[in-house]
Amino acid sequence: MSIYAIGDIQGCYDELQRLLEKIRFDPSKDKLWFAGDLVNRGPKSLQVLRFVKSLGDQAITVLGNHDxxxxxxxQGNRSHYKYGNLKDILEAHDRQELIDWLRHRPMMAHHKKKGYSMVHAGLPPQWDLTTAMKCARELENVLRGPKFGKFCRVMYGNQPDLWSENLDGMDRLRFITNCFTRLRYCSRDGRISLNEKGAPEAQNNGAIPWFEAAGRLTKNDRIIFGHWSTLGYRQSANICCLDSGCFWGGELTALRLRKxxxxxxxxxSCPIKR
Incomplete structure (x- = not known):
């Protein structure tokens, strides 16, 4: 049995199938970990969502910002409606079944035996692995519970930008959401910097990649993430970025996890989508 972690698909169904052929994925014994952003931008988000759902327990998908x-x-929050290609899902006959399935996906995956954890975007320097998993469960409980609709209507925003265990209510949930699904950079004093999107080599404002933050409490833990196409595939020390820019004409990447x-x-290789 093999476990393969796969980077951001973003509706690129055909490319996903080619990648699964390349790794000779056998759903009877292999498992897939998806780094989030199954949907949006690409042409076949509906097909991707249905396929991954059909894998059942053979697939674990952490939620990304596009998800x-x-x-x-x-849930009626159309404040960012122009950013995306999700009409087919929202009008599908099985829309509600797909939405219910998606909102029950985890924010973070952890495989104790192999020693890997996966999130979509990043972890703030103040969290150790135990805190990160606790925060993931907090957000998952909201997404799966009676406050799901209310959360979806007010989740957008960049504040607060600094972790405190004393955060509560929507401030706490928004900070947790932004770390798991949007984080790329931190300031040198540990604040999350959500407006920075470029490659580290292009930064000149002092922001640093979240995984290079001084004193990061998860520096000794192996973390897999996506979300960062301008960073591209990168494996070093205990981190691995799997977003190699499939939608943008880059690659779609799978990583076989070994203990x-x-x-x-x-x-x-992936063609540029128009």
Missing amino acids: LHLLALS NKPAKPYQI
Whole structure:
């Protein structure tokens, strides 16, 4: 049995199928970890969502910002409606079944035996792994519970930008959401910087990648993430970015997770989507 982690698909169904052929995925024994952003931008988000759902327990999908965007749209939050390609899902006959399935996906995955954790975007420097998993469960309980609709209608925003265990209510939930689904950079004093999107080499304002923050409490934990196409596939120390820009004409990447050996990457080239 093999576990393969796969980067952001964003509706690129055909490319996903080619990648699964390349790794010879066998759903009877192999498992897939998806780094979030199953949907949006690409042409076949509906097909991706239906396919991953059909895998059942053979697939674990953490939620990304585009997945939450779909959930927000489903609950009437149209403040960012122009950003995306989700009409087919919202008008599908099985829309409600797909939305219910999606909102029950985790924010964070952890495999104790192999020693890997996965999030969509990042973790703030103040969280250790135990805190991160606790915060993931907090947000999951809201997404799966009676406050789901209310949360979706007010989830957008960049504040607060600094973690405190004393945060509560929507401030706490928004901070947790932004870390798991939008984080790329931190300031040197540990604040999350959500407006920064470029590659680290292009930064000149002092912002640093979240995984390079001084004193980061998860520096000794192996973390897999996506979300950052301008960073691209990168594996170093205990972090691995799997967003290699499939939608933008880059690659779609899978990583075979091994306990005592370096994770092995597999990639396919992707045409630019228009």
